[in-house]
Amino acid sequence: MTDSLLTAVALMLVVEGLLPFLAPGAWRETFRRLIEMDDGQLRFIGITSMLAGLLLLYLVRG
Numbered sequence: 001m002t003d004s005l006l007t008a009v010a011l012m013l014v015v016e017g018l019l020p021f022l023a024p025g026a027w028r029e030t031f032r033r034l035i036e037m038d039d040g041q042l043r044f045i046g047i048t049s050m051l052a053g054l055l056l057l058y059l060v061r062g
Contacts, residue, residue, distance in 0.1 A: 020027040034042070 019030075037045075
């Protein structure tokens, strides 16, 4: 289980690093927009992301 968790974290870091590496200007603009959002909007983005991840896990593992 530890190997799977570490693999998942490693892949997350690779994916998270793609945008700042490939398009730093777009990443900076996206980050600026996120800072301007209120808490409710950020929470909605967070829950949507978590649900999409759970759905993807269900589809892949199911």
